[in-house]
Amino acid sequence: MKRRDFIKAAIAAGVTLTFPGNTGMIFSSLEAAEKVDIAVARGVSPAGITKAAIDGLGGIKRFISKGDIVVVKPNIGWDRMPEYAATTNPEVVSTVVRLCYEAGAKQVKVFDRTVVDPRRCYKQSGIADAASAVGGIVSFVDDRKFREVKLPGVALKSWPFYTEAMEADKVINIPIAKTHGLSTLTLGMKNWMGIMGGSRGRIHQKMDGSLVDVAMFIKPTLIILDAVRILTANGPQGGSLSDVKQLNTVIAGTDQVAVDAYGATLFGLKGADLGYVIAGHKAGLGTMDLSKLKIKRIAA
Amino acid sequence: MTKKIRIATQGLFLLIFLWLFLQTESKGANELGYPVKIFLDADPLIFITTILSSREWYQTFYLAILVIVATVFLGRVFCGWICPLGTLNNAVGSIKKRRLKTSTVNWYRFKYYVLIFLSVSSLFSLQLTGIVDPISLLIRSFSLAVYPLVSYATSATFDAFYNANIPFLVNVSEFIYSILKKIFLPFQQPFYLQSAFVGFLFLLILGLNLVERRFWCKYLCPLGGLLGILSRYAFLRRSVSEDCNDCGACARACQGSATPDREERWKNTECIYCMDCDDLCPRNAVHFGFLRNQPVAGMDLGKRRVIGSILTGLIAVPLMRITPLARAGVSDPKLIRPPGSLEEKEFLRRCVKCGECMKVCITNGLQPTLLEAGLEGIWSPVLVPRIGYCEYRCTLCGQVCPTGAIKKLELPEKNKVKIGLAMIDKGRCLPHAHATPCIVCEEVCPTPTKAIWFEQVRAKNREGKEQLLKLPRVDLELCIGCGLCEAKCPVLGQPAIYVTSVGESRSRDNQLLLP
Numbered sequence: 001m002k003r004r005d006f007i008k009a010a011i012a013a014g015v016t017l018t019f020p021g022n023t024g025m026i027f028s029s030l031e032a033a034e035k036v037d038i039a040v041a042r043g044v045s046p047a048g049i050t051k052a053a054i055d056g057l058g059g060i061k062r063f064i065s066k067g068d069i070v071v072v073k074p075n076i077g078w079d080r081m082p083e084y085a086a087t088t089n090p091e092v093v094s095t096v097v098r099l100c101y102e103a104g105a106k107q108v109k110v111f112d113r114t115v116v117d118p119r120r121c122y123k124q125s126g127i128a129d130a131a132s133a134v135g136g137i138v139s140f141v142d143d144r145k146f147r148e149v150k151l152p153g154v155a156l157k158s159w160p161f162y163t164e165a166m167e168a169d170k171v172i173n174i175p176i177a178k179t180h181g182l183s184t185l186t187l188g189m190k191n192w193m194g195i196m197g198g199s200r201g202r203i204h205q206k207m208d209g210s211l212v213d214v215a216m217f218i219k220p221t222l223i224i225l226d227a228v229r230i231l232t233a234n235g236p237q238g239g240s241l242s243d244v245k246q247l248n249t250v251i252a253g254t255d256q257v258a259v260d261a262y263g264a265t266l267f268g269l270k271g272a273d274l275g276y277v278i279a280g281h282k283a284g285l286g287t288m289d290l291s292k293l294k295i296k297r298i299a300a
Numbered sequence: 301m302t303k304k305i306r307i308a309t310q311g312l313f314l315l316i317f318l319w320l321f322l323q324t325e326s327k328g329a330n331e332l333g334y335p336v337k338i339f340l341d342a343d344p345l346i347f348i349t350t351i352l353s354s355r356e357w358y359q360t361f362y363l364a365i366l367v368i369v370a371t372v373f374l375g376r377v378f379c380g381w382i383c384p385l386g387t388l389n390n391a392v393g394s395i396k397k398r399r400l401k402t403s404t405v406n407w408y409r410f411k412y413y414v415l416i417f418l419s420v421s422s423l424f425s426l427q428l429t430g431i432v433d434p435i436s437l438l439i440r441s442f443s444l445a446v447y448p449l450v451s452y453a454t455s456a457t458f459d460a461f462y463n464a465n466i467p468f469l470v471n472v473s474e475f476i477y478s479i480l481k482k483i484f485l486p487f488q489q490p491f492y493l494q495s496a497f498v499g500f501l502f503l504l505i506l507g508l509n510l511v512e513r514r515f516w517c518k519y520l521c522p523l524g525g526l527l528g529i530l531s532r533y534a535f536l537r538r539s540v541s542e543d544c545n546d547c548g549a550c551a552r553a554c555q556g557s558a559t560p561d562r563e564e565r566w567k568n569t570e571c572i573y574c575m576d577c578d579d580l581c582p583r584n585a586v587h588f589g590f591l592r593n594q595p596v597a598g599m600d601l602g603k604r605r606v607i608g609s610i611l612t613g614l615i616a617v618p619l620m621r622i623t624p625l626a627r628a629g630v631s632d633p634k635l636i637r638p639p640g641s642l643e644e645k646e647f648l649r650r651c652v653k654c655g656e657c658m659k660v661c662i663t664n665g666l667q668p669t670l671l672e673a674g675l676e677g678i679w680s681p682v683l684v685p686r687i688g689y690c691e692y693r694c695t696l697c698g699q700v701c702p703t704g705a706i707k708k709l710e711l712p713e714k715n716k717v718k719i720g721l722a723m724i725d726k727g728r729c730l731p732h733a734h735a736t737p738c739i740v741c742e743e744v745c746p747t748p749t750k751a752i753w754f755e756q757v758r759a760k761n762r763e764g765k766e767q768l769l770k771l772p773r774v775d776l777e778l779c780i781g782c783g784l785c786e787a788k789c790p791v792l793g794q795p796a797i798y799v800t801s802v803g804e805s806r807s808r809d810n811q812l813l814l815p
Binding site (some may be wrong): 079115116117119120121122123128140143180181199201202203204205207234236237238239240243 | 326327328329459462463487662663691692693694702713730736737738739740742743744746748749750770786788789790792802
C-alpha cells in the first residue's frame with residue numbers, strides 16, 4: 001500500500017466515523033436518534049449479548065455496508081481454551097462475523113498475529129472453528145504481507161503493519177478484557193499489536209505512546225470488548241480458572257479510548273489508571289470521561 | 301512382471317513413509333492422529349539393540365517382531381520390497397550405467413561387522429544404532445536436511461514471483477503455492493543446526509549408488525546384516541534349472557551380493573528377493589519357491605574379524621564414556637532436554653537420534669546436538685530456546701519418540717516438568733541495567749501463576765529524574781525452564797534472560813534448590 005493510498009483510506013475511514021448518519025443509520029431506528037457512545041449488554045448468551053450491544057449502537061448496518069471487505073480482529077494470542085479468558089470468546093467472534101455477512105459484507109477475514117504457535121492458538125481458542133463455521137475467512141498471518149508504514153506518531157515513527165488489515169474497508173476490533181503486567185490491563189487499543197509486524201516486544205519501552213500511535217492509525221469501525229469472561233490476574237496468558245471472572249458482558253463502541261476507559265471499570269479501575277487511556281485522551285483519539293458519554297445498558 | 305509388482309510395492313511403502321513423515325506436524329490439536337513412527341516401530345535392529353541397551357521390553361515394537369518372523373520364513377524381503385531407504389538407493393542406482401563386469405568390490409561382510417559392533421556396544425549400554433540404522437537415518441536426514449531444503453527452495457521460488465508482483469502471474473503462482481502449502485510444505489520454514497552436515501552424509505549415501513548400485517544396502521546397512529542373519533534358514537529359496545548356460549546376466553542384475561550365477565554358491569543371506577534374476581533370465585532357468593532343501597552357500601564371516609568387531613564394540617563403550625560431561629556440574633549447561641526425557645544416562649541408552657521429536661516440535665526449538673552430550677549423544681535432541689521454546693501445553697515430542705527416551709506425558713504432568721531454569725542477566729536486562737521499561741518475559745511466562753514477578757523500585761535516570769520501574773525476578777520454584785522468556789526477550793544477540801539445564805526434574809544431581 002502506498003502512502004497516498006493509506007491516506008486516502010484513512011480519510012475514508014475518518015469520514016465514516018465523523019458522519020455516522022449514513023443511510024443505514026437513518027433507516028435503522030428512530031429510537032437511536034439519541035446518540036449512544038457505548039452499549040453494554042449483559043446476559044447468559046454470548047451471541048445474544050454481542051448482537052444486543054451492536055444493536056444498542058444502532059445495529060450492524062450502521063457500520064457495515066453491502067460489499068464491504070471486513071477484518072474482524074479478535075485476540076487469538078495464546079494457546080489457551082476459551083474458559084481461561086486469555087483469548088476472545090469464540091461465540092462473540094462468530095456472532096460478529098455472522099452479523100457482518102447479514103449486513104451484506106463481501107468477505108469477513110479473521111486473523112491475529114499470535115504470540116505463541118499460531119496453529120495451537122487458532123485451534124485451542126476455538127476461534128478458528130467458530131469463525132469458519134459461519135463463513136469467516138480464517139487465515140494465519142503471512143509474513144510477506146507486512147508493509148512498513150510511516151506514522152505521524154510520538155513514540156513510533158514507522159512500523160510494519162499487516163496489509164490485509166490496512167486494505168480492508170472496515171476493521172472491527174474484538175479484544176478480550178485482561179490484566180497485563182505493564183499496561184495493567186489489555187483491552188482494545190493493546191489488541192492492535194496483533195496486526196503489527198517486526199519485533200513487537202520493543203514497543204513495551206514506550207508502551208502508552210506506541211499504543212496511541214497505532215490506535216490513531218488504525219481507526220476501527222467498531223470495537224467490541226468481550227467481557228463474557230475476564231482474566232483478573234496472571235494475564236495476558238493466564239492459565240488458572242481461579243483468575244477468571246464470569247461477567248457475561250459485551251461492550252460495544254466506536255471510541256477506542258472510551259471503550260477502554262469503560263473496560264477499566266470492569267476491574268474496579270478507572271480510565272485514568274491506564275497510561276494509554278490518558279495518552280489517547282490527551283492526543284484527541286477519544287474521550288476517557290465516562291460521565292460525558294451516553295452509555296446504554298441492555299439486559300439480553 | 302514380478303519386477304513391476306516389486307516396484308509398485310516399493311513405491312507404495314515409500315509413499316506411506318513420506319505421507320507419515322508429512323503428518324509428523326502439529327495442526328493445532330495436541331494429537332497427530334496418525335501412527336507416524338510406525339516404520340521405526342517395525343525396525344528389528346532398533347527393537348533388539350534398544351532392549352539390549354535399556355534392558356527393558358517394548359510393547360510398541362510388535363511390528364518389529366512381525367518383520368523378524370517374516371524374515372525368518374521369507375528372507376530379506378524387507379530390504380528389497382519395503383525399506384524406504386532401500387527404495388531410494390534402488391532408484392538412484394538405476395541412474396548408474398550398467399557395466400558388463402560384475403561388482404568390483406566385495407565387502408558384503410562389512411555390514412555384519414557393523415551389526416556385531418552395534419550389538420555388543422548396546423549390550424554394554426552404549427546405543428549407537430540410530431546413527432546408522434537406515435530408518436532412523438532416513439527420518440533424520442529428511443527432517444533435518446531434505447525437507448527444510450525442499451521447503452526453502454519452494455518458498456524462495458514462489459516468494460520471487462510474489463515480490464515481482466506481475467499481475468495475473470502472481471495470482472497463478474499464489475494459487476499453486478497455496479495448494480503446495482496444503483499438500484506438502486511445512487507450516488513454517490524449519491531450520492536446524494547441522495542440516496548441511498546431516499544432508500551431506502545422506503547425499504553421500506545416495507551417491508555411493510553410482511559407485512555401485514545399492515552400495516549402502518550391500519555393504520554398510522546393519523539392519524540388512526541383521527535381516528541377513530535371520531534369513532539364514534528362510535524357506536523362500538532360489539533354484540536354477542539345467543537350462544542355465546552360465547551367461548551371467550543374473551550376476552550383473554543382482555541388487556545384493558548374492559552371487560546368483562552359481563546355483564550352489566547363491567548366498568541367500570545376501571539376496572533381497574528383488575527377483576530381477578528370475579525376470580530377466582534369457583532361458584527362464586531361475587525359479588523362486590519354498591524349497592526347504594535347496595542348498596545355499598555358507599556364511600563365512602571369518603573368526604578373527606568377528607572377534608575384532610566384538611572387541612571394537614567393547615572398547616567403544618569406555619572410550620565414549622571417558623568424558624567429563626557425565627559429572628554433575630560439568631555437563632553442558634545448554635543441554636536442555638525435551639520435557640519427559642529420562643535421566644541423561646537412561647536417555648542416551650534409548651535415544652536413536654531419529655529426529656522425530658525435532659520434526660514434530662512446533663517451535664523448531666528442538667535441535668540436534670553435535671558434541672554437547674558427548675560423541676555418544678550426537679544428533680540427540682536439545683532445546684535451543686533462542687530458536688524455539690517449549691510450548692506449555694504441547695506433548696508431541698514424547699508422543700513420537702519410538703523408544704521412550706522421551707516419555708509420553710499427560711498434560712498435567714507435563715506442566716510440572718522442569719527442563720531447566722531461567723535466570724536474568726542483570727547486566728543486559730533493560731529495566732535492571734538501563735532503567736528502561738520492559739516486561740516481555742513476564743508477559744509471556746506461561747505458568748498459571750507466573751514464575752516471573754516484578755519488584756517495583758524507584759530508579760533515577762541520567763538526568764536524576766526518578767521513575768517507577770518494574771524489575772523482573774524469577775521464582776525458581778515455579779519456573780519450568782520452557783524458554784519462552786528467552787525466545788521472546790527483546791535483547792537480541794545474547795538474551796537478558798536465558799535457560800540452563802540446572803533444576804531439570806529428570807536429574808537428581810543437576811539441582812540448585814534444596815528439595
